[in-house]
Amino acid sequence: xxxxxxxxxxPDAKRYILGCLIAIEILxxxxxxxxxxxxxxSITLAYIPILITGILMGPLESTIxxxxxxxxxxxxxxASYVMAGDRIFSPFVSGSPFKSLLLSIGARALFGLAVGIxxxxxxxxxxxxxxxVGVISFFGKAIHSLLVYGGMALxxxxxxxxxxxxxxxxxxLSNLITITGxxxxxxxxxxxxxxxxxxxxxxxxQMSKSLRASQPSPSRTMxxxxxxxxxxxxxxxxxxxxxxxxxxxxxGVVVSSDILSDLFLLQSQFLLGILALMFLLVVFxxxxxxxxxxxxxxxxxxxxxGVWNRKNFFQKGGQALSAMARQNAWHGYFIMIDIDWFKQIxxxxxxxxxxxxxxxxxxxxxxxxxxxxxxxxxxGDEFSILIDRPIERAQLESRLHTFAAxxxxxxxxxxxxxxxxxxLAITHPTSVEALYQQADQLLYQAKQQGxxxxxxxx
Numbered sequence: 001x002x003x004x005x006x007x008x009x010x011p012d013a014k015r016y017i018l019g020c021l022i023a024i025e026i027l028x029x030x031x032x033x034x035x036x037x038x039x040x041x042s043i044t045l046a047y048i049p050i051l052i053t054g055i056l057m058g059p060l061e062s063t064i065x066x067x068x069x070x071x072x073x074x075x076x077x078x079a080s081y082v083m084a085g086d087r088i089f090s091p092f093v094s095g096s097p098f099k100s101l102l103l104s105i106g107a108r109a110l111f112g113l114a115v116g117i118x119x120x121x122x123x124x125x126x127x128x129x130x131x132x133v134g135v136i137s138f139f140g141k142a143i144h145s146l147l148v149y150g151g152m153a154l155x156x157x158x159x160x161x162x163x164x165x166x167x168x169x170x171x172x173l174s175n176l177i178t179i180t181g182x183x184x185x186x187x188x189x190x191x192x193x194x195x196x197x198x199x200x201x202x203x204x205x206q207m208s209k210s211l212r213a214s215q216p217s218p219s220r221t222m223x224x225x226x227x228x229x230x231x232x233x234x235x236x237x238x239x240x241x242x243x244x245x246x247x248x249x250x251x252g253v254v255v256s257s258d259i260l261s262d263l264f265l266l267q268s269q270f271l272l273g274i275l276a277l278m279f280l281l282v283v284f285x286x287x288x289x290x291x292x293x294x295x296x297x298x299x300x301x302x303x304x305x306g307v308w309n310r311k312n313f314f315q316k317g318g319q320a321l322s323a324m325a326r327q328n329a330w331h332g333y334f335i336m337i338d339i340d341w342f343k344q345i346x347x348x349x350x351x352x353x354x355x356x357x358x359x360x361x362x363x364x365x366x367x368x369x370x371x372x373x374x375x376x377x378x379x380g381d382e383f384s385i386l387i388d389r390p391i392e393r394a395q396l397e398s399r400l401h402t403f404a405a406x407x408x409x410x411x412x413x414x415x416x417x418x419x420x421x422x423x424l425a426i427t428h429p430t431s432v433e434a435l436y437q438q439a440d441q442l443l444y445q446a447k448q449q450g451x452x453x454x455x456x457x458x
Contacts (some may be wrong), residue, residue, distance in 0.1 A: 059116030066112025070105035305362030313376025420450035
């Protein structure tokens with residue numbers, strides 16, 4: 001069965017997460033984070049963000065991160081101080097530009113595609129996805145080495161490297177530590193995706209999407225910010241290299257074109273790492289803000305039913321009536337709803353089952369009335385709805401009949417549950433409290449007339 005994580009399939013969140021994974025790849029590739037050397041071991045971690053992308057997202061995204069890894073390798077290999085074995089990865093110094101592009105970017109992109117497909121198959125087709133995700137992660141570094149060494153043997157045979165080099169390095173202490181740690185990281189990520197905190201985070205991100213649906217997209221602003229930051233980075237790089245060159249020349253050092261090129265290369269790598277770190281911090285702030293907005297929004301809702309609590313229903317209702325007053329357009333309805341014989345449900349089945357009835361009833365109300373008005377729980381088994389837009393009485397009656405029909409379809413102990421409903425038309429300036437009192441009287445008229453019905457009044 002295919003796994004579904006709404007957070008990673010949401011286009012907006014997907015762009016942010018892919019950007020974060022690219023930023024992490026940049027950080028590990030241009031710093032010692034990705035290449036830890038502690039005698040007698042040397043651990044390479046730069047390929048791990050590609051595996052994480054394959055686990056979280058899919059083959060396309062892992063291919064993109066793989067290509068970024070390859071591009072960074074190409075960039076670093078263009079320095080004059082690198083070893084001869086590394087120079088073949090740069091089309092600028094290898095003498096075979098096309099072959100170098102295939103080796104540096106092509107092999108890493110192919111690695112991203114391969115692990116992305118393998119993870120996708122493990123998650124979609126396997127009965128034991130965790131086991132296979134662990135196996136793929138354990139051999140992920142070997143797959144990468146196989147593709148790179150194979151590419152070197154095919155494109156640059158004179159270097160003397162071949163597929164056999166993958167086997168020679170597999171059982172070294174450094175490699176075993178690396179692949180074991182990679183496997184643990186992959187399995188921890190898998191476990192984290194099924195954890196309650198992540199599920200709560202995912203729900204709140206989905207809620208934040210609906211809360212900001214009416215807000216303008218920040219895409220243009222973000223693109224403009226990225227462009228400005230890029231231009232400023234270029235300016236800082238040119239300034240820093242120029243001052244460094246001047247300082248060296250003042251000390252009598254002859255700055256050759258190779259040295260100047262390496263200075264540009266190193267400074268640009270440093271600033272790229274800083275930009276990647278800044279991007280991660282910005283995205284963290286974005287998601288933190290959205291999470292906080294959802295948390296604050298949830299405090300205004302009734303915890304059991306998910307509709308507005310009494311205080312916020314009256315506050316939102318007052319705002320809606322103020323908007324009507326500004327437009328001098330009085331329309332809509334105020335509805336009071338009370339469950340018939342709800343005390344008997346609690347006495348016969350217990351309060352947990354009574355709570356389930358309230359939850360299911362609120363779910364029906366949201367599905368029918370949320371698109372056209374505000375829904376609140378005023379306490380106990382009493383709900384209210386304020387419809388603040390024009391609607392024909394016949395259309396409203398149709399929705400009320402639909403609501404009653406959905407109540408009949410609820411499972412036990414809600415089977416046979418009915419509601420008494422008072423419906424008051426909004427025809428003149430008034431307050432929420434006044435509407436509540438008048439609609440409440442209509443509600444009790446419905447109860448006196450035998451319950452399980454709605455009564456209109458003006």
